[in-house]
Amino acid sequence: MTDKLDRRQLKTKQLLREAFVKLIREKGYEGITVSDLTRKANINRGTFYLHYKDVLDLRDHLKAEFHQGLLAIVSHLEPGELFKAASEGKVYDGLVRLYEYFDAQADFFEVMLGPKGDLTFARLLKDTIEERMNEKIAKITTGRKDVLVPPDVLIAYMASAQLGFVLHWLQTGRKQSPRELAQMLTHIMYLGPLKAVGFQAN
The missing domain is CATH 1.10.10.60 (Homeodomain-like)
Structure with a gap:
């Protein structure tokens, strides 16, 4: 029963x-x-x-559910492993898992991150990505004097780019598979956006 x-x-x-x-x-x-x-x-x-209790309570329960699912994946992403995979011409499986999660829950993420959705949800996801990246990148950059970009600037850029990347994919019909999406982001993060589209220094 x-x-x-x-x-x-x-x-x-x-x-x-x-x-x-x-x-x-x-x-x-x-x-x-x-x-x-x-x-x-x-x-x-x-x-x-x-x-x-009401519509707000339903919204908050759904936000918490999907946020926790995302957090479980983001917490295991390792910049060092991504760099290693990219340098070997491979796809970082951590990113594949991340985009598989977005793909499986695409209907919810598309509307909540879209123009008719809830701006606080986008802020929550961005904050989550920034917090987790800060934990990982701090281990690499602490005490170093050869860092070209302040870590907080880099983290803000990467978190915003990540969300924008996913939102574009969702809003354009998810034409790429999660693995193809992970491959593209790996190229962008490893080469930088200009080299990734073919710009060369003269």
């Missing part, structure tokens, strides 16, 4: 997640009401309130 109830709860939450995404596409996050969600998910208001 408990398993059946758990499956029913999971199904209800899945229906509400799908309804939430569809409604953001249709009218934007700010205009969504509980009535909109229950109609779209084909459930009653009582069922909604068994799971969430």
